[in-house]
Amino acid sequence: MHFRxxxxxxxxxxxxxxxxxxxxxAGPAAVVAPPPDAPAAAPAxxxxxxxxxxxxxxxxxxxxxxxxxxxxxxxxDRMAKFHAAFPFExxxxxxxxxxxxxxxxxxxxxxxxxxxxxxxxxxxxxxxxGNHDDRNQRNYEFxxxxxxxxxxxxxxxxxxxxxxxxSTYPSPEQIEWVEGELKGSGENWKIAYFHHPLYSSGGxxxxxxxxxxxxxxxxxxxxxxxxxxxxxxxxxxxxPQQGIVHFVVGSxxxxxxxxxxxxxxxxxxxxxxxxxxxxxxxxxxxMYFNAVARSGEVIDSGIVLRRQIPDTTTAAAxxxxxxxxxxxxxxxxxxxxxxxxxxVWLSWPGRRSSPSC
Numbered sequence: 001m002h003f004r005x006x007x008x009x010x011x012x013x014x015x016x017x018x019x020x021x022x023x024x025x026a027g028p029a030a031v032v033a034p035p036p037d038a039p040a041a042a043p044a045x046x047x048x049x050x051x052x053x054x055x056x057x058x059x060x061x062x063x064x065x066x067x068x069x070x071x072x073x074x075x076x077d078r079m080a081k082f083h084a085a086f087p088f089e090x091x092x093x094x095x096x097x098x099x100x101x102x103x104x105x106x107x108x109x110x111x112x113x114x115x116x117x118x119x120x121x122x123x124x125x126x127x128x129x130g131n132h133d134d135r136n137q138r139n140y141e142f143x144x145x146x147x148x149x150x151x152x153x154x155x156x157x158x159x160x161x162x163x164x165x166x167s168t169y170p171s172p173e174q175i176e177w178v179e180g181e182l183k184g185s186g187e188n189w190k191i192a193y194f195h196h197p198l199y200s201s202g203g204x205x206x207x208x209x210x211x212x213x214x215x216x217x218x219x220x221x222x223x224x225x226x227x228x229x230x231x232x233x234x235x236x237x238x239x240p241q242q243g244i245v246h247f248v249v250g251s252x253x254x255x256x257x258x259x260x261x262x263x264x265x266x267x268x269x270x271x272x273x274x275x276x277x278x279x280x281x282x283x284x285x286x287m288y289f290n291a292v293a294r295s296g297e298v299i300d301s302g303i304v305l306r307r308q309i310p311d312t313t314t315a316a317a318x319x320x321x322x323x324x325x326x327x328x329x330x331x332x333x334x335x336x337x338x339x340x341x342x343x344v345w346l347s348w349p350g351r352r353s354s355p356s357c
Contacts, residue, residue: 026223026307028243031268033302047301050086050281050288057158058086061193061278063094063230064130065252066110072253075275075294076114082292083118086279089156091123094230094249095130095167095195097143102134111142126153128164130195130230150174152181158282161187165194167211167229175214182222189282189306192219193228199246201264202232204256219244225306226287234260234272235291237300241266245304249278249291269300 034046050058060079065072098110112119119125119142127143128150129135138145145151149166163181166174182190197205198212208231219227220242230250238246252275260270275294280287285308291300 025221029225029240029245029307030305031237031240031245031302032305033237033268033300047290047298048288048303049301050279050290051283052086053281053283055157057155057160057280057282058088059155059280059282060088060091061094061228061247061249061280062091062252063195063228064096064233064250064254065093066096066098067253068099068106068110068114069253071255071275071294072110073114075252075277076118078292078294078296079115079277080117081296082279083121083123086281087121088279089123091118091125092162092164092193092228093125093127093143094193094228095128096132096230096250096254097127097130097137098134099132099253102137107140126162126164128194129166129168131168150177152185154187155189155282158189158284159187160189160191160282161185163190163192163224165192165215167194167196167208170211170214175218178215179218179222182218182224185222188285188308189226189287190222190224191226191228192224195229196231197229197246197248198227199238199241199266200229200232200248201236201238201261201267201270202234202248202256203259203261205232207266216242216244223307226304228278232256232259234270235276235278235299236260236267236271237269237291237302238266239268243307247278249276251275252277271299 032048034048062079065075098107100106115125124144125142127137127145129137135149137143138147138149145164150164152161152163154161163178165178192215196208196211198216199207224244227244227246229246229248232248232250233254233256234248234251236248238248251272255272255275257272260267260272271291271293276291276299278289278291280289285306287304287306289300289302289304290298293299
């Protein structure tokens with residue numbers, strides 16, 4: 001079967017799932033990505049490229065970075081070089097923004113100096129706090145928190161709203177606020193970010209089950225499509241859980257080599273050999289993404305199809321984007337789950353089995 005037909009078939013399957021769900025709750029998100037047996041640091045020609053579309057929302061994600069060390073500065077330099085070709089206008093910070101002391105000179109050395117080229121280019125950083133962060137960071141001008149421990153904001157382009165949460169002390173008041181904000185949001189894309197991951201294959205920390213119990217039902221009910229977290233010092237894309245796509249982006253300045261547990265059933269793509277950041281571009285119902293290592297290698301790439309009442313038009317557009325990437329080879333796979341974690345797989349001609357992404 002032709003690949004464009006197979007990806008459309010997935011959306012027809014998702015439509016059937018959605019029809020059985022509560023009317024106000026959208027179907028699951030889906031991911032289109034290179035196959036899982038591709039090298040972890042795939043050559044650029046095999047990556048799904050960011051389209052650089054006019055009017056799109058271009059953004060980056062960074063976590064666990066503020067050490068002031070050489071590795072942080074080198075990754076910051078890579079981000080600046082990447083920005084020259086892909087002019088993202090905002091960066092989501094998933095916490096542990098500053099390690100150790102936070103005097104004015106520390107904030108300069110651990111944030112303002114390494115990211116000065118981006119700040120000078122007008123890039124805005126929006127922080128969530130981690131367990132190593134002083135809560136007074138909410139008043140730091142470059143973190144754009146406006147004195148709040150948790151907050152939401154509408155993206156400057158596309159129909160997107162971001163929700164920055166404080167996951168170290170998730171008070172009942174915050175959980176109530178989250179539900180109210182999600183319920184009141186009419187944007188097509190709802191993206192949450194915070195420090196402690198609901199899902200992670202990290203050996204040191206791993207999934208935060210208590211936080212998952214508090215937040216995941218709200219995310220499912222109110223159509224959150226994507227969640228970013230940090231805390232574990234590596235990059236990981238999680239197989240969609242409860243219809244939501246999760247990313248761990250926690251190697252901006254700290255790294256835990258070998259911490260991703262081998263054979264984890266959660267991992268769609270993991271990289272714990274070098275420092276990395278995430279770059280995303282939202283165009284209508286699709287979020288293209290590249291994860292980029294300090295070396296400049298694209299270590300993960302793909303397209304997230306947001307939660308919605310599925311249609312084959314969006315599916316066909318995603319398939320076309322994949323087919324038209326530079327190599328035109330290494331057919332991708334797409335994976336999604338319904339509200340109960342039931343998987344729907346895509347395959348392509350020539351494979352003997354359908355892989356999970």
